[in-house]
Amino acid sequence: MSPQSLIRTTGEPAPSGTDPQVPCRISVIVPTRNRHVLLERTLAGILAQAFDAFEVIVIDDASDATTRAAYAAIWQGLDARFRLVQLGATGGSGSGPSQARNAGIELARGDILTFCDDDDFWTCASHLSAMAEVFDAGLAVDLYIADQVAVTHDGTRERAHWLPALAALVGRRSRDHARGYLLPIDDLVRAGGFAQLNILAVSKATTAAIGGFWTRTSYEEDRDFFWRAADAARALFFNPDIVAQHNVPDASRQNNLSRSFSQAERWLLSVLVSQHIAMTVRSSAIRTMCQAYEGDILRRLSQYWSGQGRHALGLQYARRALAARVSFKWAMYTAGLATRQVLRGRQA
Template sequence: MTTASAYFSLIIPTRDRAELFKLALDSVLVQSFEDKEVIVVNDGSTGASLDAYKALEAVYPAVTFLYLPNRPNGHGQSYAMNYGVSHCSGKYIGFLDDDDYWTDPAHLSRAHASLSAQPEVELYYTNQKAFFFDGSENTKHVWLDYLDDQLAGKPQDSEMSTEVDVPFLLTSPGFAHLNCSIFKRELFDRIKGLDENIRYENDRDVFIRSIDSAHKILFNPAYVSRHHIPNHNDASNMSTIVSANQKRLYQLQIYDKGALFASKEAIRDFCMIGKGWVMKAIAEDFAANANFKLASWYARQALAALPSVKWRLYCYYLRLRSLSR
């Protein structure tokens, strides 16, 4: 149900995959909590794809459909989400990718119970499970699932939500996916929304910036979403149309921003370490392709952030290989 001023505004960006999008939309509409508005931002679909969305719009009159003009590579997920937020009325904002879906119809009811009891909370995080395109589950710690076992002994509210701080969140090797993030509108505006220049791991970027700015954060370990890991053979997916080196560049940009602008020292340290790991990955990629000059350069940058005897020896090896060619 949409009201003049909804409690939750839920934004779904989508482009050229109406069938998958319908699963995402239905998973939002079946949420037991009613005081919500749903805004769909179509990022430039054309032809038969656009017709499919128009047909769905006719079936779901309570849902707001917004249409962006066509661009060859789209406006990007960050732009589409920000555009949706600019048209929403909700006190709290949530997002859902169009190729994923929520699996827990009580997700919003549970979030509302925790947020209404503590109106000063500005961020609410949950968990999701990730699956490869063949249907098998990724059992590695990808999001905030690592934190589940760390909650023992911490006070919880009636919905099992726990107040957490930045150092606790940063013990996780992952981050909060946008499917599992709810932002108070004031916080989202304060951090100026999603960075529209970032087209890969924009959720990691907004996670870093939002926990740096938020005054109070809740984490609920419930698994509320099914995330589909992109098929790298699908050239239309946002994560696959970006080259491997471009992805690394976006990651470096995210960590550089955090190191430069974060107000919390723990986040700055986290970003410096994260940048070091990206530099290591770039060095190893170049070495695997026998580009030892660039591998050596990036390896030395990584060494500055993550010093170790083993990596220092690897830097010497790469340096010798670069001089021998």
């Protein structure tokens, strides 16, 4: 069932703030669920933008009745550029971030799509204007990346730059535009990591070409979307300016979706996402990166299960890791696990 049909069948009111007469160049998509206080801060960062030809589509993914009432109150102070769409029944289980974002993508009127999570916020009032300048510069840019800081729940700055290796890589070059640098896909892969959605913009055409977000996972769906979009884009652009603050989820709390999975489950989902990226992209550099990352995660799973006393499972993942990423050191580690497993069998 498509996101649009999910919205239509809920019986909830029509989207708030819809006005086809409002000029729209950029669509900002914000998924949310039961976070009205944090969402208000996110919206304030968007409202502070100097660029005004945008719309904001907030997808409320089955928040409870109290939160939906709070959202309605927030919308009393917003203008017609801000749309509130209720996805799913009040207090329901929710459709997940991929489905919620896809619902926003289907409703978007802008030809540039950007995103912000409801627990993060933009800190730079020129973020959208800089983005629009680059997309309008005749560079055939389909994917735009900026930079952000990462802050823990107690206010400690965990990362001063989200993509420090990328910033260092391009810092030695001349700018291709006043706002930053065109990026070959191989350089983006070499820098490692990926641009979180708060600092990412993608052309609507490219988003449509890759089918939006992959709805089979609710973990690392942003990494999956990023690399598939980067692969499909005509040109990539990096603006090294800090434009947002990412709030790192508190590991001691389980209200964040990514923290609701066990560590082993997160690793398994990471492997799945890597395989999905590799099977859908054209770039050999991205595929090689995904295979190497998969090998690293499988090694962690091997060591994890061996540490839990599940030696046969540890050996199974060790062999899979070796197939994904061959190294002499890991081959010796795997051989050691196999030898110990044989000895245990003889002693049984």
